[in-house]
Amino acid sequence: MTFENNFINHSKEYIFLDNDILSNQRKKIFKKIIQKNYDKKNNESLKNITISDLSKFNYFYKPIQEKSQVSLIDDFNYEIKVVNGICKNYEDDNIEIRNLTSLDFKSFLNQDNSNVDDIIIDFNKIFLNSGFFFNIKSNTKLHIRLIHDTSDNFTIFQNNFINFKKKSEVQLEDHFNLTNNSINNINYNISIEEYAVIKHNIFQNFANSNKLYLTSNTVCEKNSSYNQNTYNFSDGFVRNFHHAYLNGEFSNASLYGCFFLKNKNVCSNKTNIIHNAENCVSDQTYKGILNDYSKANYYSNTFVSENAQKTEGYQLSKGILLTDNCSFFSKPELKIFADDVKCSHGSTIGPVDESALYYLRSRGISKNEAMKMIISSFIEEDLQNLDKDIAEKISNNLSDYLNCLVK
Amino acid sequence: MDTKTSQTLDKYAQDKYKYGFVTDIESNRPKKGLDEDIITFISQKKNEPKWMLTWRLDCYKKWLKMSDPQWANLKFPEIDYQDIYYYSAPKGFEEKPKDLSEVDPKLIETYNKLGIPLEEQKVLAGVAVDAVFDSVSVATTYKGELEKLGIVFCSISEAVQKHPELVKKYLGSVIPPGDHSFSALNSAVFTDGSFVYVPENVKCPMELSTYFRINAEETGQFERTLIIADKGSYVSYLEGCTAPQRDTNQLHAANVELIALEDAEIKYSTVQNWYPGDEDGKGGIYNFVTKRGLCKGKNSKISWTQVETGSAITWKYPSCILKGDNSIGEFYSVAITNNFQQADTGTKMTHIGKNTRSKIISKGISLGHSQNTYRGNVSFLRKADKARNYTQCDSLLVGNKCGAHTIPYIDSKNNSAIVEHEASTSKINEGQLYYCRQRGLSHEEAVSLIVNGFCKQVLQELPMEFAVEAQKLVSISLEGSVG
Incomplete structure (x- = not known):
C-alpha cells in the first residue's frame, strides 16, 4: 500500500485516537514528506535506505497483550518481554513499567527532536502504535534484559520513554527477536538524572526480511554517565541513529558500535553528541567489517556549544573492506563554537x-x-x-x- | 549548432544596432544585470568567434535552470544577480586616485608591512600609472623567454583568438558548465583570466604569475583560468592578489581548470587576500571559486597550495580528479578567518586510476566572530586499486565567539584502497604562549609566532618569495584580534 493510503487509513489508530492537535501535526508532517519527495541527496537520514520501503509498505498491527511478561530472575535482575510493542504493566520498589496511553500525549509532543530532519522519526510520529514508559527509581542497581518480540508481517512504530532517576546504576540490554517481514521503527527517549550510571548494550541479529530503524535520544544531567554499545550481526536492514545531549556538567557519553556485514546487507549508522555544558567528555567509535556486496555508512558528529568549555570529544571510525564490491562511506563531523576544547576525529578505511x-x-x-x-x-x-x-x-x-x- | 541557438544568434545579429551599446561602450559600462544581451556584448567586446558565444549562451541557459548550492556552512543574503555589472571596462583615469596620498592610509600601511615596492603599490591601489612602469618591461622580457620555449602564457581572451583548438578542446572539460550554478554563471560571463600551455617535455623555468598580467590589464570579477601541461612538462603557477584590493560587497565567481597529461606536473599556489569587510562585518568580497584539476595521464601530479586570509565569504574547494594510473593529488591549505568572515573551504579528491595517491593538509584558524569550516571529500571508485589517501585537518580557535568545523566525506568502494583521516581542534597551547611571553615577546607577537608555526607545514610548500609574504600576511590577519 502506498504511503498516502497508509496515512489515510492508519494515522488515526491506537494510542492517540482522535486527538485533533496530533492529527493536525501529523498532517503537516505528511505534507512535508510529500513535498520533499524523499530528497535523498540532502537528507542524511535517508542514506542507504530503499525509498520504496517507505513510500510503499503494508501496514499491519494488532495489539496482543497475552504473551508479554516481566519476570524477575533475582531481586535485581529483570527480564522484560515486549511483544509487538506491548509490555506488561508492572511496578515494584525498583522499577515502574507501563504502556503508553492517551494520557501521555504531552510527553509525546514535547520530545525534542524537532530540530532533526529525520524522515524515519516523522514516520514514527505519524504511525505510532505502541510504546512504553520505564521509570527506574533512585539509588537502585539493576540489570534489565529487554526482549523485543515481533511477529510475522507486523509493522511496529514504537516510542519509548526511559527515565533513570538519581544515582541509579543500570545495565540495560536490548535484544531483537524478530521473525519474518517485520518493520520495526523504534524511538527511545532516555533521560538520565544526576549521578546515574547507565550501560546500554544493544544486540541485533535477525533474518534478512526484517527491517529495524532504531533511534535514541539521550539527555544526560550533571555527573551522569551513559555508555552505549551496539552490535549488529543482522542480515536484515538496520539503521542505528543515536543522539546524546550532555546538558549537565561533568557528564559523559560514549556511543560505540560494531557491524558485521555480508552478502547484500546494508546498514546505516549515525551518532551525534551535543555538548551543552562544561567539563563533559564524549566518545564515538564505530567499527565495521564488510564482505561480499554489503554497504554501510557512518555519520558522526560532535557539536560543542559556545558555553561548553573544557570539553573533550573524540571520534573514531574504522572500516575493513574485504571485497571490491562492498562500500563504506563515513563523514566524521566536528562543529565547535568554544575555544577551550580538545576534540579530534580519526577515520580509516582499508583492507586487512x-x-x-x-x-x-x-x-x-x-x-x-x-x-x-x-x-x-x-x-x-x-x-x-x-x-x-x-x-x-x-x-x-x-x-x-x-x-x-x-x- | 542546433536550430534554436542559430535562431537566437540570428536574432542578436539583427538586434545589435537597435540597442546601440556597441557604439558608446568606450565610455560607459553596460547596464547592470544579466541577460543574453550582456553575454553577447561581452563576447563582442572580446571579439570572440561565434562558437564561443554559442557556448556562453548555452551555459547561460543552463544557469537559468539552476539554483545556488545550499549545502555550505555559510550565511549570507541571497545574491541578486541582476544588481551586478558583468563587464567593467578599464576605468577611466578620472575615476582613479591621482596619487598615493588619495589612497586609504590603512591600505598603504598594509602594503608597507608586506614590503611591496612603491611602484607596485600604485598599481595595486589602482592609481593611474603611466606606461613607464618597470614591471611592464620585465613582463615583456619574460614573455620573450617563454615564447622561445614554446610556452603559451596569455589572457584567456587572447587564447580564444590565437589558440582556439586548445581552448575548444579543454575549456569546460574539467569543470562542466552544468556542474553547479557558479560554474555555469562563470562560463556564461567570464571576462578574463589566464591561459597557460606548456608543450611536451618543457620544464617552465620560472614561476608564472597572474601578477604581471594584471599590471597590463585589469581582471574582471569572473576570471577563467585554464592551464594545460602536456606530456612530461612542469609548470608552477602563482595566483592572487598578494595585497588587499579595496572592493565592497562584490561577487567573485572564478573558475580554474588544470589539465595534467602523462608525466606532467602542475603546482598551483594561491594567496588570497581580498577585502574581508570591516570590523562589523560590513562589505567584503563573496568569493565563490571553483578550482579543479584533472590528472589525465599516467604519473601526472597536481598540487594545490592556498593561503586564504581575505574575503567576507570564501567558498572554495580546489579538487583533483586522479584519473591516470599512479597520479598524485596534493592539497595544502591555510585558512584564517577574523571578525565576521566565513570560510567553507576544503578539497575533493576523486581516485579513479590505480595506485593513485592524495595528501591533504588543512589548517584552519578562527578568530573574532568568524566561522571556519573544512569540508573535504575523498572517494575511491571501484577501480582505484591500491589507492591511498592521507588527510590531516587541524583547527585552532582563538576566542570563544568563533567556530571551527570539520566536515569530511569519505567514501571507499575498493578494498585495496587505504584512507586515513585525522583531525583535531584545540586552542593555543598555554604552555607555548607562556614560554614565548617569558622571553619578552608581546602577547600578539607570541600568538603570531605560534600560529605561523602551526601553519608551517603548508607555508613551506609555497614558492620562496610567496612564503615570506604569506607569513607576514598571517601576522597581519591576526592583528587587533588577540589580547
Missing part, C-alpha cells in the same frame, strides 16, 4: 593489514585462520569492558560470521 597477514602466514598459520585472528582482534578491545555473558554471545556470533566469511 597485509603485513600483519604476512607475519601470521610466515609463522605457519593458514590464510583463513590468520584472517580470522586479525578480524577478531579488530574488535577484541571493545569486548573487554562488557559483561561476561554478553561478551560470550558476541564472540559466538563473531565466530559464526567468520566461518561464513571464509568459505
